[in-house]
Amino acid sequence: MTHMPENKNDYRRKRINRMKRMIVSTVFVLLLFPNILCIAAFIRISGLDRQIRELTARLDGIAMAVSIEAQDPYGGSYAGNDSGALETSGEVVIVEQNEMLSAQQGVAADDYDEVRKVCLTFDDGPSANTDEILDILARYNVKATFFVNGKPGYEAQYQRIVDEGHTLAMHSYSHKYQELYSDMDAFREDFFEIQSYLMDVTGTKCRYYRFPGGSSNTVCNVNMKDCIDFLSEQDIVYFDWNVSSGDATRNYVSTTQVVNNVMIPVENNNWNTYVVLFHDAPGKETTVEALPIIIERLQAMDGIVIVPITDSVHTVQHILPDEENIMEE
Numbered sequence: 001m002t003h004m005p006e007n008k009n010d011y012r013r014k015r016i017n018r019m020k021r022m023i024v025s026t027v028f029v030l031l032l033f034p035n036i037l038c039i040a041a042f043i044r045i046s047g048l049d050r051q052i053r054e055l056t057a058r059l060d061g062i063a064m065a066v067s068i069e070a071q072d073p074y075g076g077s078y079a080g081n082d083s084g085a086l087e088t089s090g091e092v093v094i095v096e097q098n099e100m101l102s103a104q105q106g107v108a109a110d111d112y113d114e115v116r117k118v119c120l121t122f123d124d125g126p127s128a129n130t131d132e133i134l135d136i137l138a139r140y141n142v143k144a145t146f147f148v149n150g151k152p153g154y155e156a157q158y159q160r161i162v163d164e165g166h167t168l169a170m171h172s173y174s175h176k177y178q179e180l181y182s183d184m185d186a187f188r189e190d191f192f193e194i195q196s197y198l199m200d201v202t203g204t205k206c207r208y209y210r211f212p213g214g215s216s217n218t219v220c221n222v223n224m225k226d227c228i229d230f231l232s233e234q235d236i237v238y239f240d241w242n243v244s245s246g247d248a249t250r251n252y253v254s255t256t257q258v259v260n261n262v263m264i265p266v267e268n269n270n271w272n273t274y275v276v277l278f279h280d281a282p283g284k285e286t287t288v289e290a291l292p293i294i295i296e297r298l299q300a301m302d303g304i305v306i307v308p309i310t311d312s313v314h315t316v317q318h319i320l321p322d323e324e325n326i327m328e329e
């Protein structure tokens, strides 16, 4: 080691210490900087996400208004699809006559009817989820509508639906598109099968029907108008939906998504009647989880009541009875 004078050694030590401090602070800043950027980006993304949701809701409203203005029976917003292998990717929603008037004239729906009604409807049941859905509805003292299929083994659940004051309604016996919609005879046969089955099990003559895939489905081999006329001859009223929970659009739809799919249209559109489509089907656990949240939020809204489908609820139909069927084209 070379000999150095005392003060020169001191100077060198100080210089090294200074460099050490500089390196440490540089590394510290370099480490901190990406973290700050990440936090800033996260905050920005959350804000944008909220904006997108709000804009989507507004777009839905605009699309609905535009379609109503154009008097196009097949225009309107997409409200998701019913479940099933042959289902189309989405169905066009037509609002009922009363809502058309409201939207055209810019008059609040409340002017036509004092309270706005929300009908919670469950398709494809009964299932392993039915009891839990019924328990939730009972806890909140809410009545709903179940568009069921023929499923021997679920007699107790059909009976519970009736006993607890919900509307038991039909959604075909088989729910198999290729059989059900193969010709009018098959459709009629399936209809009588589900109606008499539910009569045998519960003693109830069901009066409401929902077409698998909705009345605007595009997989039907028969003329939808003939099916509608047939139901009408049987004194059956069919219901589609104008709000879809989207719970059957994919295998897994998160609870938050189900809640948003329902609440955004309800909170952003002043309609007289909201018919909300859910699925009471195996694997739809997020529907069950979303249900209490949706009910609580609806119950907290002013001028909204949750009601089962009855004759006093305005029909919500994708194809109006006097419209020509799109299948004919």
Ligand SMILES: [Zn+2]
Residues within 6 Å of the ligand: 082, 083, 084, 123, 124, 171, 175, 212, 213
């Ligand atoms: Zn269905």
